[in-house]
Amino acid sequence: MKKIIEGLAYVLGNDVDTDQIIPAEHLVYSLSDPEEKKNYGKFALTGVPGEQAGLPEGNVSFTEGDNFESKYSIIIGGKNFGCGSSREHAPACMEIAGVRAVVAQSYARIFYRNSVDGGFFIPFECETRLVEEIKTGDDLKIDLEANTLSNKTQNKTYDLKSLGEVIDIIEAGNIFEYARKTGMIASS
Amino acid sequence: MGMTITEKILAAHAGKDSVFPGDNIWVDVDVLMTHDVCGPGTFAIFKKQFGENAKVWDRDKVVIIPDHFIFTEDTHANRNIDILRQFVKEQDLPHYYDVGTDNYKGVCHLALAQEGFNRPGEVLFGTDSHTSTSGAFGMFSTGIGNTDAAFILGTGKIWVKVPESMCFEFTGKFPDHVMAKDVILNVIGDIGVDGATYRSMEWRGDAVMSLSMEERMTLCNMAIEAGGKNGIIEADEVTTDYVRQRTDRPYKIYHSDEDAKYFFKKTYNASEMESIVAKPHSPDNKAKASECEDVKLDRAYIGSCTGGKLTDFMAAAKLLKGRKVLIDTFIVPATREVEEDLHKEKIDGETLIDIFKNAGAYLGDPSCAACLGGPKDTFGRAKDNQVVISTTNRNFPGRMGSKQSHVYLASPYTAAASALTGHITNPADFVNN
Numbered sequence: 045m046k047k048i049i050e051g052l053a054y055v056l057g058n059d060v061d062t063d064q065i066i067p068a069e070h071l072v073y074s075l076s077d078p079e080e081k082k083n084y085g086k087f088a089l090t091g092v093p094g095e096q097a098g099l100p101e102g103n104v105s106f107t108e109g110d111n112f113e114s115k116y117s118i119i120i121g122g123k124n125f126g127c128g129s130s131r132e133h134a135p136a137c138m139e140i141a142g143v144r145a146v147v148a149q150s151y152a153r154i155f156y157r158n159s160v161d162g163g164f165f166i167p168f169e170c171e172t173r174l175v176e177e178i179k180t181g182d183d184l185k186i187d188l189e190a191n192t193l194s195n196k197t198q199n200k201t202y203d204l205k206s207l208g209e210v211i212d213i214i215e216a217g218n219i220f221e222y223a224r225k226t227g228m229i230a231s232s
Numbered sequence: 233m234g235m236t237i238t239e240k241i242l243a244a245h246a247g248k249d250s251v252f253p254g255d256n257i258w259v260d261v262d263v264l265m266t267h268d269v270c271g272p273g274t275f276a277i278f279k280k281q282f283g284e285n286a287k288v289w290d291r292d293k294v295v296i297i298p299d300h301f302i303f304t305e306d307t308h309a310n311r312n313i314d315i316l317r318q319f320v321k322e323q324d325l326p327h328y329y330d331v332g333t334d335n336y337k338g339v340c341h342l343a344l345a346q347e348g349f350n351r352p353g354e355v356l357f358g359t360d361s362h363t364s365t366s367g368a369f370g371m372f373s374t375g376i377g378n379t380d381a382a383f384i385l386g387t388g389k390i391w392v393k394v395p396e397s398m399c400f401e402f403t404g405k406f407p408d409h410v411m412a413k414d415v416i417l418n419v420i421g422d423i424g425v426d427g428a429t430y431r432s433m434e435w436r437g438d439a440v441m442s443l444s445m446e447e448r449m450t451l452c453n454m455a456i457e458a459g460g461k462n463g464i465i466e467a468d469e470v471t472t473d474y475v476r477q478r479t480d481r482p483y484k485i486y487h488s489d490e491d492a493k494y495f496f497k498k499t500y501n502a503s504e505m506e507s508i509v510a511k512p513h514s515p516d517n518k519a520k521a522s523e524c525e526d527v528k529l530d531r532a533y534i535g536s537c538t539g540g541k542l543t544d545f546m547a548a549a550k551l552l553k554g555r556k557v558l559i560d561t562f563i564v565p566a567t568r569e570v571e572e573d574l575h576k577e578k579i580d581g582e583t584l585i586d587i588f589k590n591a592g593a594y595l596g597d598p599s600c601a602a603c604l605g606g607p608k609d610t611f612g613r614a615k616d617n618q619v620v621i622s623t624t625n626r627n628f629p630g631r632m633g634s635k636q637s638h639v640y641l642a643s644p645y646t647a648a649a650s651a652l653t654g655h656i657t658n659p660a661d662f663v664n665n
């Protein structure tokens with residue numbers, strides 16, 4: 045597991061649901077076809093209402109034009125991030141677009157679980173309401189050992205909540221690797 | 233210390249005498265359900281992790297119900313159905329309900345109940361967040377993603393963090409015009425869309441136990457809209473009557489102990505309930521229908537796993553009988569069985585289907601249809617800035633197909649009354665006259 049994650053912030057509000065993360069009409073592409081799955085990156089976060097997309101200004105596109113990768117790799121969210129459906133296409137599309145970490149106040153449980161068990165990115169929690177502190181485009185650094193998030197643009201550092209028990213799955217990579225490590229399923 | 237029904241079922245499936253909220257346990261799974269949107273991804277992960285020739289852990293415990301993107305020209309969506317067929321063939325799976333055959337069912341959560349896969353005391357996981365619906369049968373059921381589903385396919389097990397339980401008790405009698413949908417919208421409005429996150433929502437009280445299985449399903453269906461892990465109602469005679477008509481398999485009934493510990497407990501007086509709507513764009517944006525009468529509507533939508541069951545259409549038909557709708561009104565039965573019942577069930581000699589046709593409503597084929605927007609050619613998909621009243625469960629921005637649209641969630645009574653007037657309408661007068 046990487047000890048440092050660096051990237052630009054993309055800031056969203058409360059209750060970002062899975063229909064905003066990936067609108068249902070796009071759930072038809074194959075996730076196993078390397079070319080086709082790029083569509084998920086292209087349409088990631090396209091359901092977010094304009095005024096909420098890329099706070100505080102809003103109306104900031106997450107990916108541009110036909111690009112499937114975003115220049116933003118750390119998502120900052122408010123409460124109840126990822127609520128709604130169980131579609132794993134939601135964390136998957138964010139990973140395909142290049143997201144490496146999400147830092148939110150709290151998560152909806154299926155989304156959180158999918159992020160961890162599928163190993164798409166690390167879902168951190170922070171007690172500070174970062175949505176009001178961090179601006180889209182700020183240069184961020186997450187230090188996994190110190191459990192901190194630094195905003196290099198604003199020269200501020202915040203404590204992250206401990207990842208708790210899921211750290212074992214995150215360190216293993218995903219639920220399958222974790223189960224192999226612990227002998228639950230045979231090693232491949 | 234006593235345990236809740238959820239804790240007891242999880243303990244039994246983990247081979248333990250007791251479990252406590254917060255425990256991480258591995259449970260044995262009785263049923264895994266998937267559908268056309270998440271099945272293909274699940275199967276791909278299963279093969280990648282367990283090998284191209286791997287077999288599922290138990291053919292009899294896997295249920296595959298295509299329902300989301302069914303009646304569409306979208307080639308990618310149709311290819312997903314082909315992937316389901318291929319997997320079913322390779323694995324020789326007995327419980328598959330193929331599109332375009334007599335075996336097709338429709339929306340998975342109701343189909344699970346109707347085909348006898350909901351059995352008290354069991355543990356059911358599904359790749360759909362509204363899998364919480366099955367909890368109406370006194371079982372543990374919840375939604376998961378493709379990775380967890382693939383893990384279950386290979387091992388028959390999955391880890392669960394035992395949830396704390398919340399108890400919602402309704403005593404007395406609900407007014408005639410109040411439906412389960414009003415009750416759940418009321419509760420979500422009280423506790424918020426994250427008010428039950430990670431927790432179990434247990435429903436109790438004589439008012440709840442007086443509800444039909446379909447109404448109980450509506451209560452458990454929307455547990456996820458409060459963030460809940462599962463919704464659950466103890467099984468009683470209403471449950472076993474329903475289950476016995478659908479399956480011969482054995483089941484086990486669990487009860488919560490008197491001294492079970494609840495994170496939250498609230499008792500409501502059922503007779504004080506009113507017709508509730510959730511205003512755009514969140515299921516917890518609660519208002520009384522009577523307070524929203526100035527909201528002009530463009531269309532009404534009656535369907536989905538929440539509001540597309542027979543009891544939902546009985547309610548709507550009662551109001552629409554002999555009247556004409558003023559706005560475009562879409563009727564989408566959740567399953568084939570519901571559709572057949574619309575042709576059979578009558579009110580004063582007129583079938584429900586005739587009542588809807590004569591009222592001027594449009595009838596769709598059983599599936600999820602516009603509940604989740606879907607491909608462009610989906611029946612009932614919201615357009616532009618339309619204002620919609622809907623019996624579905626989510627009114628997130630864009631959920632029904634248009635980011636500019638405004639969706640109000642409501643009961644079938646409220647949706648039908650509003651379809652007749654063209655604005656949001658408290659159904660009480662219609663129902664009571």
Ligand code: SF4
Pocket residue numbers: 300339340341360362536537538599600603604624625
């Ligand atoms: S009807 Fe709607 S909520 Fe129910 S399973 Fe289908 S898409 Fe999901």
